Amino acid sequence: MAGHAALAVHPASGHGAAARVAGRVAERLRAGVDRLDLLVANTVEESRALMHSSAAAGLDLLVVLGGDGAAHQGVQFCAGRDVRLGLVPAGTGNDFARALGIPDDPLAAADAILSGSERRVDLGRVGEAWFGTVLCAGFDALVSERANRLRWPSGPRRYDLAIVAELAAFRPKPLRVRTEHTTLELEATMVAVGNTTFYGGGIPICPDARPDDGLFDVTLVGRASRTELVRMLPRLRAGRHLGHPAVRTLRAREVVLDGADWPAYADGEPQGMLPRTITCVPGALRLAGAQADQTR
Structure with missing residues (x-):
């Protein structure tokens, strides 16, 4: 493998895990590319500016070292561009990497990227933003909002604590769900629109x-x-919730959510309030180092 690559490091990811492994990941990647730019960013604005700077120099591959928030920024940059995205998981959730079969070990993930394997994957689009995992609204989005404000504990335990706290105040609300096939109106607790399986640190x-x-x-x-x-x-943790009487599922290319004054979150990032129109864009992302789907 050759070409111009950039490694975007989000040092705070995984409570510093990304910063601790960044040097070894960079060394591994340099052995397989002609040029590697190291992009260290502490804010979303810094990350985007550095990515665009590398792109101006003819970027072929963007490798993101961090968690789902960092991956989300990489998706924004690479979607629809002829730039491949590589993921090296080093966050507390890593839901996008998990769904795509990317190794948990950062150096193994770097080796997979250098192997030359590539996979085209779909992305969701809401407004001007792209997402790779799940867009949620209702109880789970409110939980995400609360979890983002918590500084302790880390990982899935933070999400569990936010669930307990949010239960005290939550009430179901009227929701309208429109797809290309049907329109549903119901008293709803939550809705999740999934491009991939997981959110909230491994919840399927x-x-x-x-x-x-x-x-x-x-x-x-x-x-x-x-x-x-x-x-x-x-x-829910075991992926057995689909059999619950209150749960139903749909499949659709486009979903319109309205009726409830709920926030929406995608990839764990805020996407404004409902109403929201969510569209699946096939093959929008070239993903380096991901495994082909083995479940079929």
Whole structure:
């Protein structure tokens, strides 16, 4: 493998894990490319500016070292461009990398990128933003909003604590879900529009989602009491929630969500308030080092 690559490092990812492994990942990548730019960014604005600077010099490959927030920025840059994206997971969630079969070990992930394997994957689009994993609204988006404000604990435990805190205040609301096939109006607890399977640090909210079929998997949870939600959580962690009476699923290329004054989150990042129109864009991203889908 040769060409011009950039390694975007988000030092705070994984409570400093990205910073600790950055030197070894850079050394591994330099052995397989003609040029490697090291882009160290502490803010979204810095990250975007550095990526565009490298692109002006003829970038072939952008490797992102960090978690899902860092991957989200890489997706914004590479989507629709002739620049491949490589993911080296070093965050607390790593849901996009997990769904794509990318090794957990950063050096193994770097080796996979250098192997030359490539996969075209779909992305979701909401407004001007792209996303690779799941867009959610309702209870789970409010949980994400609360989890983002917490400084302790880390990883999935932070998400669990946010769930407990949010349960006290949450009430189901009327929601309208429109797709190219149907329109549903219901009292809803939450909705998740999945390009891939996981969110919230490994929760398989859309267990049958595939990133290369040109469709979203939509998981809807209707009216549910606090007690029912608490009882559903273990099933959710195990991907067995689809059999619950309050849960239904859809598959669609485009989803319009409106009716409830809920925030929307995609890849764990805020996407404004409903209404939102979400579109699946087939093959929008060239992904380096990802495994082909082995589940079919």
